[in-house]
Amino acid sequence: MGGPLAIGFGVVLASSLGSMFLPPHTAAGSALMSVAMYGGLVLFSGFMLYQTQHIIKVAETHPQYTYMGTYPPYDPVNMSIGIFVTTLNIFIRIAQMLAMGGGRK
Numbered sequence: 001m002g003g004p005l006a007i008g009f010g011v012v013l014a015s016s017l018g019s020m021f022l023p024p025h026t027a028a029g030s031a032l033m034s035v036a037m038y039g040g041l042v043l044f045s046g047f048m049l050y051q052t053q054h055i056i057k058v059a060e061t062h063p064q065y066t067y068m069g070t071y072p073p074y075d076p077v078n079m080s081i082g083i084f085v086t087t088l089n090i091f092i093r094i095a096q097m098l099a100m101g102g103g104r105k
Contacts, residue, residue, distance in 0.1 A: 001050050008043045012036055037100075041093045044086050051082045 015035040022029035055076065062074045 005043065005046055005050060012040045012043050015039065037093060037097060041090065044089045048083060048086045051086060055079045
């Protein structure tokens with residue numbers, strides 16, 4: 001699942017960079033902004049699922065006892081930093097969507 005997420009991240013990054021140069025009131029600029037916003041929301045939701053499953057898999061398969069430090073100790077706090085950053089990105093996308101819809105009455 002990491003490969004398609006990486007490709008999706010490249011698409012969202014390219015559309016985000018493209019929307020900086022094209023005005024949002026044009027058709028191309030509006031499409032790029034929509035891909036960056038809604039695609040980014042879907043993408044970061046997928047990253048959230050991927051990172052959660054990765055942490056669970058590592059927790060289940062990590063050996064309980066090691067001989068002379070052959071494995072590093074299991075560190076769930078450092079592994080969950082990615083989930084925190086992904087949650088922050090999802091919150092920012094939702095806040096931007098709510099801010100853009102505020103002009104309609």
